[in-house]
Amino acid sequence: MIRPALLAAAIALLAAPHASPLRAEAPTGEPIAAAGPLAPLSGTLLRAGEGGDGPVALIIPGSGPTDREGNNPLGVTAAPYRLLAEALAERGIATVRFDKRGMFASKAAFADANAATIADYAADTAAWIAAARQATGAGCVWLIGHSEGGLVALVAAQELEGLCGVVLVAAPGRPVGDVIKAQLRINPANFVIVPAADAAIDKLAAGERVDTATLPAALHGLFAPALQGFLISLFSYDPAALAAEVQLPLLIVQGGRDIQVALADAERLAAANPAARLVVLPDVNHVLKDVAEGTPANLAAYRDPALPLGKGVAGAVADFILAPGG
Secondary structure (H helix, E strand, C coil): CCCCCCHHHHHHHHHCCCCCCCCCCCCCCEEEEECCCCCCEEEEEECCCCCCCCCEEEEECCCCCCCCCCCECCCECCCHHHHHHHHHHHCCCEEEEECCCCCHHHHHHCCCHHHCCHHHHHHHHHHHHHHHHHHHCCCCEEEEEECHHHHHHHHHHCCCCCEEEEEEECCCCCCHHHHHHHHHCCCHHHHHHHHHHHHHHHHHHCCCCCCHHHCCHHHCCCCCHHHHHHHHHHHCCCHHHHHHCCCCCEEEEEECCCCCCCHHHHHHHHHHCCCCEEEEECCECCCCCECCCCHHHHHHHCCCCCCCCCCCHHHHHHHHHHCCCC
């Protein structure tokens, strides 16, 4: 069977039924809405202090049914986005975090969450920038893109106005199809299906759909017909090529214990844009927690909202946003 822990599985989760939001208590902050295609998008604004004139950042969520807190209904309850928002507020930075179109409290905004594309998410980013600026009076908004959200941030940065800069956290630096190919090779049990997976990825990257009846059963979930429009969109981008075109301040933050996105991805992004700043946090994993070496401890952190944000995560982001000229 396909190893379920990596970005490939996170993409496949998009095909699962979208459960109710996981938040057991009211989210930290106040409600905020942005214009959506069919109904408003729903988010949370966490203000910083009483001045109201500090920087404002938009936290763009990662792949699959990931909610505004950074959780999803299939086992991730680490709440990394809420923890990051709270830590940034302590440092004088306001944040907006949100539920993606078609999901959770933004479910009514889009009829089929599986049909959303990266371009759709970039359009929603524009709506959130407008909403954040109106609510706070900020002249511009910082983008903080986590995982797949980093790709969304890079796409948005090519064309949107009202941006201060871009922060990429645990973001892929290669085309995501290449990332999935590498991840499938981690588990030797997948080797029998690797040729079929590679061919399917290449076909989708070329803009063509795949007949799942020709694929091994183990690949049917990953390449489900309902997901293929999204995958064609996702695989069409080269994050490093997009990073090279970013003219705004650019920060790349990568955890050394991330089992979903490799350090090589962060290095590829940084090499593409010599003006970017790269910060590597050796003990931080994909959900922004400090973990000991070893897969069991790493995966346990995905389910632990009580585990604090990894040391240096909020500091790296805040120092960059608050730097002179930021």
